[in-house]
Amino acid sequence: MQPQWILACDIDDTLTGDRVALDQLTQQLTQLRQQGQLFLILPTARAVPDVVSGFEDEGLPVPDAISTQVGTEIYLPPFDGDLTPLPAWERHLRRNFSRQEAMSFLEGIDGLVMQSDKYNTQFKVSCFLDKTPDPDAAADLIQQRVDDANAGDTYRVIWSSTRFLDIVPTEAGKGNAIKFVVDHFDLASRPVYVAGDSGNDRTMFDEFGQGIVVGNAQPELKRLKNESPGPDIYFAQNCCAAAVLEGLRHFGLLN
Ligand SMILES: [Mg+2]
Numbered sequence: 001m002q003p004q005w006i007l008a009c010d011i012d013d014t015l016t017g018d019r020v021a022l023d024q025l026t027q028q029l030t031q032l033r034q035q036g037q038l039f040l041i042l043p044t045a046r047a048v049p050d051v052v053s054g055f056e057d058e059g060l061p062v063p064d065a066i067s068t069q070v071g072t073e074i075y076l077p078p079f080d081g082d083l084t085p086l087p088a089w090e091r092h093l094r095r096n097f098s099r100q101e102a103m104s105f106l107e108g109i110d111g112l113v114m115q116s117d118k119y120n121t122q123f124k125v126s127c128f129l130d131k132t133p134d135p136d137a138a139a140d141l142i143q144q145r146v147d148d149a150n151a152g153d154t155y156r157v158i159w160s161s162t163r164f165l166d167i168v169p170t171e172a173g174k175g176n177a178i179k180f181v182v183d184h185f186d187l188a189s190r191p192v193y194v195a196g197d198s199g200n201d202r203t204m205f206d207e208f209g210q211g212i213v214v215g216n217a218q219p220e221l222k223r224l225k226n227e228s229p230g231p232d233i234y235f236a237q238n239c240c241a242a243a244v245l246e247g248l249r250h251f252g253l254l255n
Pocket of ligand 1: 011014
């Protein structure tokens with residue numbers, strides 16, 4: 001039996017932040033997966049070991065697929081041993097992305113700090129902008145440089161939480177990674193619901209147009225309320241996993 005619906009749920013500050021609610025959500029999602037009704041994807045900015053350790057340490061639900069590093073890597077079960085990203089997705093991203101060129105868009109920005117090597121991977125250049133004099137202006141400048149170079153077909157700039165800036169291949173991002181997984185499992189006819197809290201979740205809402213913005217979301221995601229005020233995006237009152245529970249009940253997906 002094919003799953004009836006798909007949930008793509010960000011981890012940090014969407015699932016995490018309220019352990020009691022997360023335990024309740026995990027229990028319900030796990031049951032739905034075991035009944036074959038739900039296909040669960042966890043798209044995240046984390047690296048994969050920090051997702052896998054979270055199953056036990058943080059009570060995260062075990063999913064059917066994980067997309068890490070802001071949609072630049074995809075992992076399928078089993079989630080143990082040596083985890084290798086899905087080669088088909090890496091091939092899809094390989095076209096023109098150059099770390100060197102991506103780095104050139106960051107040059108000379110006062111106060112910019114590169115993130116650790118763990119988050120600077122083959123297909124992702126990541127820095128912090130919160131020590132720059134005006135983080136939003138710095139993010140705009142980086143986007144402007146990409147636009148001025150006519151490089152938007154190759155580089156996607158993702159700005160989250162007035163702190164994290166990522167440059168990834170335009171084909172990447174959480175929304176595209178989820179779509180790839182959905183097509184990979186031949187689930188394109190099933191409805192996809194997404195849930196998130198920050199700018200790096202935006203591509204999921206743009207791709208699928210249906211989901212939950214948690215009550216503790218960052219301003220750049222809450223802005224969706226003005227840009228896409230439709231019934232298919234639910235702005236929860238609650239925060240974190242309690243918001244996901246609230247939203248899934250709103251859509252009639254949970255009791
Ligand atoms: Mg998050």
